[in-house]
Amino acid sequence: xxxxxxxxxxxxxxxxxxxxxxxxxxxxxxxxxxxxxxxxxxxxxxxxxxxxxxxxxxxxxxxxxxxxxxxxxxxxxxxxxxxxxxxxxxxxxxxxxxxxxxxxxxxxxxxxx
Amino acid sequence: xxxxxxxxxxxxxxxxxxxxxxxxxxxxxxxxxxxxxxxxxxxxxxxxxxxxxxxxxxxxxxxxxxxxxxxxxxxxxxxxxxxxxxxxxxxxxxxxxxxxxxxxxxxxx
Numbered sequence: 097x098x099x100x101x102x103x104x105x106x107x108x109x110x111x112x113x114x115x116x117x118x119x120x121x122x123x124x125x126x127x128x129x130x131x132x133x134x135x136x137x138x139x140x141x142x143x144x145x146x147x148x149x150x151x152x153x154x155x156x157x158x159x160x161x162x163x164x165x166x167x168x169x170x171x172x173x174x175x176x177x178x179x180x181x182x183x184x185x186x187x188x189x190x191x192x193x194x195x196x197x198x199x200x201x202x203x204x205x206x207x208x209x
Numbered sequence: 210x211x212x213x214x215x216x217x218x219x220x221x222x223x224x225x226x227x228x229x230x231x232x233x234x235x236x237x238x239x240x241x242x243x244x245x246x247x248x249x250x251x252x253x254x255x256x257x258x259x260x261x262x263x264x265x266x267x268x269x270x271x272x273x274x275x276x277x278x279x280x281x282x283x284x285x286x287x288x289x290x291x292x293x294x295x296x297x298x299x300x301x302x303x304x305x306x307x308x309x310x311x312x313x314x315x316x317x318x
Contacts, residue, residue, distance in 0.1 A: 099252060127304065138213065145257030148226060152305055187253070196241050196260075196303060200253040 097123065100201035108207045117204045121169070123191030127151075129198060130163055130173050132188040139167050139187055145171060146193065154176040178208045212316045213301055215309035221318050222289045229285045230312040232299030240303035244273055244284055247311070248295045250273035256284075256297075 101120040105208065109115050121128050127146050131139035144151040147168040156163065160179070165171040175182055185205050189198040214233045215270040222228045234242065241260045256268045262277040270287045286293055294316045300306035 130302075138215075138300070139306075141305055144305060166268060169305070187234045190227045191304070194304075196243070196258045197255050198243075198304075199255070199307065200245075202250065 100199055102186075102190055102201035102204055104204055105202065106205050106207075108209065109178055111180055111208050113208065114174065116172050116174045117186050117206075119171045119173070119188030119201060121140075121188070124192070124201055125190035125199070126168070126193045127191045127195070128165060128171050129189040129191075130171070131189065132183075133187060133203070135183040135184070136197055141165040142173070142202075170184055175206075178206075180208050182206060183208045210299045213299060213307050213309040215297075215299055215312050217255055217312060217316070218310065219313040221315045221317055222288060226289055227285065227287045228289055228314070229283050230297065230314075232282045232284070232307075232309055234280050234282075234301045234315060235300075239277045239280075239301065241304075242275055242282050243298075243299065243300045243306060244282070244298070245298040246295045247298055249287075253298060286314075289314075291318055 103118050129144050130142045133139040142156045143153040143163045145165045148165050163173045184204040187203045189200045191198045214232050244256040245253040257273045259275040264275045272285045275282045296311040296313045297309045298306040
């Protein structure tokens with residue numbers, strides 16, 4: 097069974113630039129999560145989708161972050177414009193509906209200079 | 210927002226020794242406790258999901274216990290091996306997980 101795929105694995109940008117991350121969840125997993133993990137901290141949930149609808153985006157900084165999951169499968173997370181404090185690992189995870197276990201991708205390490 | 214704390218933040222252990230570390234969490238509104246192992250440049254890997262007070266789970270040399278009344282979980286590694294070197298994350302919640310900052314474990318050969 098293929099795992100959660102994410103790309104790119106690494107990205108370096110200048111502040112005020114835009115960046116987008118892509119996630120492909122495990123086939124059949126209707127629930128998709130984006131987490132932000134800043135160095136020295138635990139992962140923090142940014143947004144949770146079920147199919148193509150948003151379940152929780154209470155911790156997503158909506159002035160600069162956006163996410164979509166148009167067809168209920170792949171998802172993209174965008175930052176526009178990026179700030180220095182956005183440097184982090186962005187993790188995507190997926191699960192079955194109502195499932196406790198979340199399966200994570202390898203993450204995208206973003207460095208904002 | 211729940212507050213999950215892990216200790217210690219980092220740990221160096223000699224190969225062959227056993228070790229353990231702690232995850233503390235608010236005991237109110239408890240749903241589940243998750244342990245993940247996260248090796249550098251790889252995906253976090255689920256170790257255990259625990260829901261019942263007093264639960265104990267085991268996978269090979271790794272085991273975990275759960276006390277939901279006092280709000281803590283222990284992770285034990287018996288006979289540490291170099292491949293156990295990783296960051297161990299705990300998180301609480303049903304689907305919206307709140308994670309601790311992790312314990313970074315290094316096994317010295």
